[in-house]
Amino acid sequence: MLASILGIIFILPILWMFSNSFKTDVEVMSPVFHLFPQEFTWDNFHTIFVGGAVEVPIFRWMFNSFFVGFAATFLVIILDAMAAYALAKLDIPFKRTLFAIFVGSMMVPGIISFLPQYLNFSNFNLINTYYVLILPYSGGALGVFMLIQFFQSFPNEIIEAARIDGANKWQVFTSVLMPSSISIVTTLAIFTFMGVFNDYVWPFFTVTDLEMRTLTAGVAVMATGSFVQSYGKLMALATLSTIPTLIIFLIGQRQFIQSITATGVKQ
Numbered sequence: 303m304l305a306s307i308l309g310i311i312f313i314l315p316i317l318w319m320f321s322n323s324f325k326t327d328v329e330v331m332s333p334v335f336h337l338f339p340q341e342f343t344w345d346n347f348h349t350i351f352v353g354g355a356v357e358v359p360i361f362r363w364m365f366n367s368f369f370v371g372f373a374a375t376f377l378v379i380i381l382d383a384m385a386a387y388a389l390a391k392l393d394i395p396f397k398r399t400l401f402a403i404f405v406g407s408m409m410v411p412g413i414i415s416f417l418p419q420y421l422n423f424s425n426f427n428l429i430n431t432y433y434v435l436i437l438p439y440s441g442g443a444l445g446v447f448m449l450i451q452f453f454q455s456f457p458n459e460i461i462e463a464a465r466i467d468g469a470n471k472w473q474v475f476t477s478v479l480m481p482s483s484i485s486i487v488t489t490l491a492i493f494t495f496m497g498v499f500n501d502y503v504w505p506f507f508t509v510t511d512l513e514m515r516t517l518t519a520g521v522a523v524m525a526t527g528s529f530v531q532s533y534g535k536l537m538a539l540a541t542l543s544t545i546p547t548l549i550i551f552l553i554g555q556r557q558f559i560q561s562i563t564a565t566g567v568k569q
Contacts, residue, residue: 382445390453
């Protein structure tokens with residue numbers, strides 16, 4: 303019963319957003335609440351994709367969001383996996399200290415580093431570029447922590463067998479550990495892509511060129527500008543920004559569940 307109530311609480315705002323994207327502005331602002339459209343219309347999506355009184359570079363925003371999301375996810379997987387491999391399986395100095403630093407950094411709110419990061423990118427003239435949208439997400443302590451837990455539980459006997467067969471450290475990483483950690487990597491990729499794709503604050507403040515905006519930042523621009531009183535179009539934009547991450551999560555949910563089992567059971 304409690305689970306059903308919580309499910310309704312979480313799903314209702316999404317359903318309301320999706321429903322309003324097919325309503326006219328008059329119906330959206332009506333004092334009489336209707337969960338589903340009384341007058342179904344595609345005009346909001348037509349205005350966004352085809353154009354009307356306001357030109358919305360929706361396809362460019364979509365490209366930016368997907369490009370930044372996939373690029374950041376790729377970098378996170380590669381860099382976090384290599385760092386986790388070194389800390390979990392290689393004999394390197396100060397392993398415990400480095401691991402403590404990674405874990406400690408997870409306790410620091412990200413907003414604290416917002417201004418220093420912005421100033422660094424500004425000093426290198428990287429504002430309004432893809433670099434400022436990708437590099438801040440290119441590594442994270444959470445991914446390292448997740449992968450370390452799995453790598454530490456991975457049997458050393460298998461690694462030793464691979465080394466006896468002639469595999470070097472890099473081959474052990476690419477041919478033994480990474481294929482075995484596909485569930486963890488998939489979960490990390492889902493979390494990373496969803497976080498980057500849905501991020502609003504950093505893209506909004508670091509990119510001012512309309513063509514360089516991501517989809518979520520574009521929604522914010524329209525909400526305070528051209529669509530300030532057109533809530534139907536805003537809901538349509540918000541729906542478009544929600545669908546990709548929802549699809550990716552549904553596709554990868556099996557791997558997500560397997561990763562929870564993998565990190566909870568020692569082999």
